[in-house]
Amino acid sequence: MNKNPLVSIVCTSYNHGDYIAEAIDSFLMQKTNFDFEILIYDDASTDQGPRVIQEYENRYPDLIKPIYQTENQYSKGVRVEMFNHNRANGKYIAVCEGDDYWTDPYKLQKQIDYMEAHPNCSMTVHAADRVLSDKKKILSTVRPEKTNAILSMERVIEGGGDLVATNSMVYSKEKITELAPFYLNATVGDYPMVILAALHGTVDYLDDNMSAYRVGVKGSWTERELATSMKRINHYHDMEKMFDEINEYTNFQYSDALEKAKRGYQFSLLVEQRKFKEAKSGEFRQIYLELGIKQRVLMGMKRYFPNVTESIRKAKWKFVQ
Template sequence: MEESPLISVIVLCYNQENTIGRTLDSILNQKTKYSYEIIIGEDASPRDNTRAVCEDYAKKYPEVIHLLDKESNKGILKNYSDCILQSRGKYIATCAGDDWWSNEDKLELQVSFLESNDDYGIVYTDLSLINVDTGEFKIDFNRSNQKDMPSGYIYKELILENKISACTALFRKQLFLDNINLIEFKSLGFLMEDYPMWLELSQHTKFKYIPVSTSTYSIADGSLSNNNEFKKIEEFELNCNIIRTHYIKKYPLSDIDEAYLQRKLYKTLILRGVVRGDYKEARLYVKKIPTTSFKDLIFKIICSTPAVILFSKYLKHINCA
């Protein structure tokens, strides 16, 4: 009988013909004593040859790579769920088809930790960022931005901000099976799988942050080259708030309520708009913030007058938003 791999690596891809090969190579190049498989969920890419590239890799590495059957476009939640159902590993790692693992020791480092620490269920790491529009590359993003990355039971920290990039994470599959229902996520209107997963699992296990960069995450440039960019940012942040609001009702915190989250959402969208020069869009949210202090008043005046241009330059200088 064929022995099951210890790790299942899930690769979700859609219209990523030019990058999926790099992603798969970075996984195949892992230096680890632990066995692993790669489950590819190629979601019926309509505009390029992503599936053909995946088929070539599956033929070349049949013992390692399993490509899910082609179906009509399923969406990220159903696609991820199907990959989980096909996986055989004790541990699950993920990497999107436009990201890649830039550290050959990623799996070895993370699985070795979880194998020795039963009270932890998820381990994540630092990462690097590449801007696909400008080519700008930021190494060790968390460390270079002096981000305080939490370990342990981190529910409150996750409610305030999701600092975990999915491509850096590895978790115990049984935790997922016991606690996560992706179809329910879809019915709740969630547009992503990772953030609600972290919030739910933070109630059941400890998280471990390892300050080593293992992955490179691709981002796109701002609205200067894409007039619809703020709409995408707005959709993302609004959905994050739907997720946070759901969990703050399910698992309440004494010092964070829906009003706090709503105010936080507005400020986030204001800052994201200002730093990109989307002043008109930002001002729509400035009007929604109640003025409860002198600091609020000054903030609203700055964002509603020509002073916002200087504020935008300052935000870019400190790498905000």
């Protein structure tokens, strides 16, 4: 068994039994001139997920290294991503959740070649398709730039959690040796990780579509954590707190970008609280004016037909941009 892989693939899974095999197969298909390990963390799934993972572990015992929890740790407030991060032996860490998958067999090779040639780079990301969970119909593409580019800290902060696909991320564990409090305290993991990477080097976007992530997965984080108005309100407050922590951590170096991002969540909070007049005026006026037609229509429906809007939200994969 190789104890010194160059890359650690980290995969967190919870009730991804219908999808985890495709994720693992997309790891196994990677063609590289270096060794990698596959670290899978299952957070006490109640479906067939653990059985599927174990079948792969039995076939590739030197490559696939799972952790099987008997009690769900996420529900206890544990930062479950840390289980794989802390045991990763690789110089680089590649991320993919159990309900997503990679589409290019040379994905890892391309990203690692780039990072080895650019020592200032702390993370690479790339384009990815959003696909419908069961039919894999392509709904849209995550493509923050139309060419290879270095994403500035301001771009990363203001771009929000949807700027890059989580399963496109490969980051340097050597550069990100210490996980900042704002990351550990956050209720989301991917967005603050990109910000953290930008603090320790460059975040470089490769304009190559090499993965897909599913939308509308039953039991997903979005479904569990944003299912009700109160949960969404709490989420918006949590994000505001995260921006304040980042601001303090960075000695207010990026105050303008952080305050702009914070206003975006405050705008969403006003809409959620049905304070539409406030959302369209004052410091939030520009945010409203920059909304697309679809967002404005949905905002109007939320104001006058809240029950219809909630039904649309439950079928949100139809409205992904």
